[in-house]
Amino acid sequence: MSSLMIKINRLWIFAAFSVIYVALSACSHFSLSPPSARRPVTAFVVLGEEGTQIARALTEEVQCPLIKMDGVSERMEARAPAGTLPPRPRLLAPVAAKPAAFPILTCEKRLPSKIRRASIDGHPLPLKKAAPQRIIVMGDTGCRMQQGGAGFQACNDSGQFAFAQVVQLAARWKPDLVIHVGDYHYRETPCPAGNTGCANSPWGYGYDTWREDFFKPADPLLRAAPWVMVRGNHEICARAGQGWWRFLDPRPLSPGRDCNDPADDQKGDHSDPYAIPIGDNMQLIVLDSSNTSNKKIKPDDIRFHQYRTLYTQLETLAQRAQHNMVLLHHPLLGFVGNYPNPNDLAHPLPENIGLQSVFRMLNPHLLPSNIDLVMSGHVHLFEQLSFSTAHPSQFVVGISGSQLETVPVPATLAPDITPAAGARVKNFDVWTGFGYMTMERIRSSEWDVQVWNSAGQPVRKCRIVGRVSHCEAVQ
Numbered sequence: 001m002s003s004l005m006i007k008i009n010r011l012w013i014f015a016a017f018s019v020i021y022v023a024l025s026a027c028s029h030f031s032l033s034p035p036s037a038r039r040p041v042t043a044f045v046v047l048g049e050e051g052t053q054i055a056r057a058l059t060e061e062v063q064c065p066l067i068k069m070d071g072v073s074e075r076m077e078a079r080a081p082a083g084t085l086p087p088r089p090r091l092l093a094p095v096a097a098k099p100a101a102f103p104i105l106t107c108e109k110r111l112p113s114k115i116r117r118a119s120i121d122g123h124p125l126p127l128k129k130a131a132p133q134r135i136i137v138m139g140d141t142g143c144r145m146q147q148g149g150a151g152f153q154a155c156n157d158s159g160q161f162a163f164a165q166v167v168q169l170a171a172r173w174k175p176d177l178v179i180h181v182g183d184y185h186y187r188e189t190p191c192p193a194g195n196t197g198c199a200n201s202p203w204g205y206g207y208d209t210w211r212e213d214f215f216k217p218a219d220p221l222l223r224a225a226p227w228v229m230v231r232g233n234h235e236i237c238a239r240a241g242q243g244w245w246r247f248l249d250p251r252p253l254s255p256g257r258d259c260n261d262p263a264d265d266q267k268g269d270h271s272d273p274y275a276i277p278i279g280d281n282m283q284l285i286v287l288d289s290s291n292t293s294n295k296k297i298k299p300d301d302i303r304f305h306q307y308r309t310l311y312t313q314l315e316t317l318a319q320r321a322q323h324n325m326v327l328l329h330h331p332l333l334g335f336v337g338n339y340p341n342p343n344d345l346a347h348p349l350p351e352n353i354g355l356q357s358v359f360r361m362l363n364p365h366l367l368p369s370n371i372d373l374v375m376s377g378h379v380h381l382f383e384q385l386s387f388s389t390a391h392p393s394q395f396v397v398g399i400s401g402s403q404l405e406t407v408p409v410p411a412t413l414a415p416d417i418t419p420a421a422g423a424r425v426k427n428f429d430v431w432t433g434f435g436y437m438t439m440e441r442i443r444s445s446e447w448d449v450q451v452w453n454s455a456g457q458p459v460r461k462c463r464i465v466g467r468v469s470h471c472e473a474v475q
């Protein structure tokens with residue numbers, strides 16, 4: 001064989017091996033690297049009490065990865081082991097018999113307050129800014145699969161389930177901070193046979209569903225900025241609470257709060273509020289409203305005492321700053337369409353009667369006077385309300401992927417329509433479509449807000465000054 005032929009054969013062999021190597025490396029379940037060097041499946045930073053930064057990593061390895069903090073490497077701590085949890089009673093009967101499998105180790109590390117750089121296995125983590133100027137607000141992001149309830153969304157169609165598109169656009173905007181106002185997990189029951197819209201989707205409460213509904217589409221934005229995670233009603237113990245506690249809640253995962261034993265659900269379904277300072281004498285206050293309902297809560301209900309205590313804790317936390325933005329999944333001062341009577345567009349129903357019934361007994365204006373803003377989701381619309389009475393502005397951003405509301409809220413309100421007794425609406429706006437909201441800080445408590453659709457076009461421009469807000473359509 002001539003030397004030229006030998007060279008050509010070598011080139012072919014090299015090329016063939018290169019192709020095999022690239023193909024295998026691209027597969028998340030196979031790596032030619034030694035196991036200890038494998039990157040975590042996902043890594044992110046969640047902000048917790050007092051703005052503490054908690055690094056989290058999910059890994060298929062048996063031990064947690066190393067985290068490098070300002071040049072010093074340490075091994076991350078195990079938060080929740082890999083394993084399959086036994087079945088437990090669920091809100092939706094078809095899921096009750098299915099064990100929740102988490103074949104993935106959850107790791108964490110509380111970062112020092114003055115840290116400048118952090119990375120996990122060489123992959124940099126996004127760190128908090130003392131005074132974030134650019135904030136993304138999004139909510140209600142999973143793909144609905146709910147037998148006997150709201151039905152099945154076409155999860156395989158990015159036009160019908162737009163979370164991945166919304167994430168790409170939001171990450172391109174280069175935020176300093178991301179706020180998710182709750183409801184991450186929606187794929188609860190199996191996709192019906194013959195339904196191509198959601199065919200082959202995972203379902204139930206294990207990691208495979210969390211990956212498809214949240215971690216995979218959210219990845220570019222988890223890499224872009226630290227997140228504030230608000231808990232939604234889809235993350236109560238009888239739904240996706242086990243995943244909520246092991247993956248997203250910033251606080252320690254303590255026994256009895258992991259949603260594994262239904263006997264502990266009263267503990268697992270409720271959390272104390274916490275504050276995150278964001279500079280300029282302003283803070284975010286995160287509330288867990290996941291277990292409320294849109295009905296009056298009676299004094300003999302455990303939630304009556306829990307939300308009463310939550311109000312007093314909120315009042316104490318709010319005293320630490322001149323301006324406060326409350327983050328809670330359920331709107332306190334918003335609307336949902338008139339579902340019992342969809343033809344009655346003039347009378348949208350208020351959200352959330354449960355919280356209002358408890359808070360009103362402590363304060364007729366529902367919230368302390370230094371709360372400027374309430375950011376919520378739950379209702380799958382964009383809404384903005386500002387009041388001529390002593391109430392904070394309410395924004396609703398439940399538009400970031402989950403099936404949108406099928407019963408509209410009217411574009412204008414009759415003068416007597418209010419989301420809460422004693423509150424008089426001054427400015428009101430509503431928009432329906434997939435998208436997200438951006439907030440740019442002008443100065444303390446003043447924000448330029450825009451709402452963007454899933455094509456990346458602005459649909460609303462708003463201005464917030466203290467408790468007053470106003471939005472207008474972008475033509």
Ligand SMILES: [Fe+2]
Pocket residue numbers: 182183232233234329377378379
């Ligand atoms: Fe919700």
